[in-house]
Amino acid sequence: MTDIAPTFFNPLEDGYVASPWSHFDDLRRNEPVHHSPIGQWFLFRYDDVSALLRDPAQSVDDVNIAHHNEDRLAQFEKAFGEDAERSTSMLGRDAPDHTRLRRLVSKAFTPAAIAALRPVIEDLVDDALDVMDERGTTEIVHDLAFPLPFDVISVMLGMPESDKDQVAQWSSAIVKTLDPIITEEEVFAAADADRKMSALLDEVIAWKRANPADDLLTALIQAEEDGDRLSSRELRDQVSLLFVAGHETTVNLIGTGIYELLRNPEQAAILRDDPSLDVNAIDELLRFVSPVQFSRRITLDDIEIGGHPIETGSIVMTGLASANHDPAKWGDDADRIDVRRAGTAQHVSFGSGSHYCLGSSLARLEAQVAIGRFLRRFPDATMTGEAEWNGRINLRGIERLELAVR
């Protein structure tokens, strides 16, 4: 008898972040519905992922977790404090709270509101490209991929000037908690960063109360001051979600997207020569890069997926990145970029169902302008160093990439 090693999802393996794709491939083939030794379930097939995300009968709220990973819970309680209240951000709330919170914030994300931001985005991109042009070189994450989404969400919220590098460091520590596996040191760093970020947001909210303007933060403060629509805790948690979600994800689409196009020069050339492909190409990069690799749901009843019984109260991680590379959905060339791919917008990079990313049109617009303009202005851009990955399992992306632009 031959011993076949069981498929084991180990995102801590060397080289995983640089290329998780062969792991997903293996899991989709051998164990597409995977129960990990740390207790969570993982889904790797497109059909399973999109069906679960769209199932209104499941939850996103931690209170419904029946099977906690005791070690992880103890670590978090030690770092964040036992009575740290759970976040009230819409991403972790079910209806009716979710519906109320999302409705309040949605007004800033209407198609007209996003379209009105186009000139702001174009100016920010052109200014960044001017600096690169003058210098002849760039570290693309530092010069474009990070500051663009950061500045855009700051403008939308009406944030006062802040120390960008400091905030970047805090939010980077905080989003590490989205990884399915995290060290004790990282949990403590996240808790510390969370306290500092909360203190900064409290100060910003107090400043904005005294300096109201025509911006999202003022609108949310008014909803809070109106009384029963938004508590002050909810106000801070929505601002925190928008601020962090606004830049920690789009940075990976723009930075890693440019990296992938430079590695696929024939695709970059097709896109460079045909701006009408900007919209489709960005969706293809969203599919291919998958800036958020996992989302999750918590089961509210006993369900069965792919023949596996999953008990009430289980955490089920939906493998968005794996779903986006599933050949059963995308065909044999799923692991290749095709900027003309038909139907690519069916990717699940923005999730699906009632929690579908509220900032999706904004992220798409930022990437269309940034990547389109970069490619056309610097047709000879080349990598001059190795890409450095950010070491994150979930918000995976390039952290540094040096380029010569002419």
Ligand code: HEM
């Ligand atoms: C490429 C960039 C982005 C990606 C890949 C992304 C991805 C996601 C994903 C996967 C979800 C969870 C969906 C689910 O579980 O079904 C989500 C939710 C969310 N995103 Fe994004 N996002 C991006 C950019 C943004 C931006 C720019 C903003 C705002 C400025 C934003 C705001 C939000 C909010 C508020 C939610 C919570 C929605 C809810 O719970 O109803 N995102 N996003």
